[in-house]
Amino acid sequence: MTDANSAGVIAGGFRAGGLRVEAKALARVLGIQPPRGLQEKRVTDADETEATLAWDALSDLLAQSGVAPKGLAKLFVASQDAAGTAAVLVDVLGDDSLDVVTAPGDAQSSASALATALHQAQTSEGPVAFVAVQATTRYDPSVTVEAAAMMEDGAGAVALLVGADAAVQSTGHKNSHGKRALAQVRKELNGGAEDAAGLSQVAAAVLPEKRRGLERSLGNLPLAPYSADRLGALGAAGPPAALLQMLAQSKPGQQVALLVPDAERVQALTFQVQEVPRVRSPEAALQDPSVQVTGETALHVARTWQENAHAEPRGAYVPYPIFAGQNPARLRLSGQKCLGCSRLLFPPRERCPGCAGADFESHRFKGEGSVYSVTKIGTGGAPGEFAPLQSARGAYGVAVVELAEGPRVAAMLTGPALDGSGVKIGDPVRLVMRLLYVQEGRPRYSFKALPFAP
């Protein structure tokens, strides 16, 4: 399925989990040997999930590409919980009519979905986004994860904008099964009917210990650098992450391939680089602020919500339908402008507290502001529904945020400052989507305040 005029990758971005754990420290807690070459990895913080990582990556991509939240023609989501994650993304985008394709599963289904996205983008009437994500925070008690996976799995999300007139054109998708699949693909890439003689680079999302073996199998073709030693295995997000890192270092005119091998199957996606695309590679994203945690903390955070997801509500209870009704405000910062006195209101309300008018137009807040006041809720002080979060990180911070447009709102802190440390009145913050808590088996999302350096 090669097409000279095929679509390709226009832009791409990557987000890593907010916590960093050393492989040795985690291996000690799990009582197993770490994979060779894995130095450390990124895992999800206690308020990060597939959906929050995916949205972080996707929202960055949309902002950088100048695509409006409702401007996508199609969205592909590849992850373990692709349907759940896609549902949250649709809520955040506020686009109920968006055409969504979900690819539940691992790297292979992610690669297939990417190939499909590239194919369908040729005929699509608007921009197509492909999002692949893996999280390590778990809230489903029925999911048991063996120690080896706990050891290897990292957290990250990739978002790609695909379409026609791309900087990087898709030139093919090969798919081989069976024991000789790798040899078959290698042969096709190197000397088959198609012209692959000029193949410059091959990317694959493999952990360092398997890297050399793969290179040997490929006839000593060196793999493009990929930061698996600091990311861990990223499941569905692995292949597009490796692709992004390769594309970031590519040169115009190069032919490159993404290889996705496992025991039974090998897929290869080939591309022609017309120009170096606008991508934020994993290598660059690893420079984002993160928090180093101990092996114990990493494991505790991963299981934080699992043990509490189905506990009876212990807090000031907001019924789910009421909560979900607030999604436009919580996820999209949709507030009001009073038509009587022009006052901007957030969160939304029935009547204007200023002029008591009831005529509003909706107003979407940008989500930037500053800390008006801040505190830190420590041991024993958390309401029941937040007790798992508090125990995961020792404390959590809460701020009153003054939005740039005027209104103030209470918001939990997130990111490296989740535990409330180092945040002062006046610090700039941005509202981002994070997990509030898991109740009745359902994750609830809202805005939280992420401090940033202006």
Place this chain on the structure above:
Amino acid sequence: MTARRVALVGAGMSRFGVGGKSAAGLFAESFEELRSGLAGMPGVSDGDDADPAVAFLRAHLGEAFVGSLSFGGAQLGNPAALFLEHVGLAGVSARRVENACASGGFALRDAVNAVASGKTELALAAGVEVMNDVPDRHKRYWLGVSGDTEWERTAGLTFPGVYALMAARHMHEYGTTKEQLAAVAVKNHANGALNPKAQFQKEVDEKRVVSAPAVCDPLGLFDCCSTTDGAAMVLVASEKLAGDLMQEPVWVAGSGASTDALAIHDRERLTEIPATARAKEAALQDAERGGFSLGIEDVDLAEVHDCFTIAELMAVEGLGFCGLGEGGAFTKSGATRRDSGNGPAVNPSGGLKAKGHPLGATGVAQAVEVYRQLTGQADKRQVRDARVALTHNVGGSGATCAVHLFQRGDA
């Protein structure tokens, strides 16, 4: 129309603390103190009734208002009837009044209004709360339901958290220090040490307060009040009835109340509780209508809502005992100590901080202390020559506030 004057003619409270008594049991304990005080009054012990005080109440009591959050949920519905039945007063019109921690102050206001309106000659304002009969996580549930549940609470906030946000902002804007906050705890614990009904009757020093474990930065353990079981009640009488009972009535000179946005982020400022200033102004105006010529500078003692140390600083500022932002220095200077002589004695009972804070009972217990002080029955913690007093009761983080002014004898 000139309002009818009303007066306090009796008061009682249970021991505050962790008692193991039921709400009805605590109500009965506080009633016993009120009953024995009433029994000795002229105009009460006049027949051959087995219990003249109860007979008097059965004859005159027209309304009862019981402040309670019904914390823990032991008797959520219809508790007022149960309480009155337990003290032999079944039959009296009664209801529960709920405004979170200001339930008691609003029960008092309702009793005052009932008598002032002329509908009854005698009304009971009571409050009761049992907080220590449930496990900690259950307590946190109840402590969390009086704030804004949809936006404030889902940001992970608690009451200590909300007051900590106020404290942080107060420190930021005015340079208020932890030592100034600690001065509230040191003073109120010193007063509580002289109050045999107080939950905590031990003094603490500044070092211990400042170095206590953090609850919500910048507030530490000693910046926060405790959870308390307790009950309190006062009798509110018409001028005519009060004149029969007491030579020098304790007038309820003024009553004022106000509300505000429930969530703190919806308030214009975090460094003050606007409902406090509004309720105070309303109380002063009410006093003026009643023919009392009172200003805030006349107040000899004030029982203010010090659920957290920062709350007392905001209270003394909001009530006008000092300027905005000056509460820290004013308190640290000792001006509000019981014996300072250059400011009102603030929380001579020990306040919520040392006396304890059984939510619904607190606003009424403040009036009990005022009654004791203005009738010269406050023993070791007596404020000398006390003539004018004020109570200030706040619900939640300032969504409700009731302020009352009292005066002994005529001006």
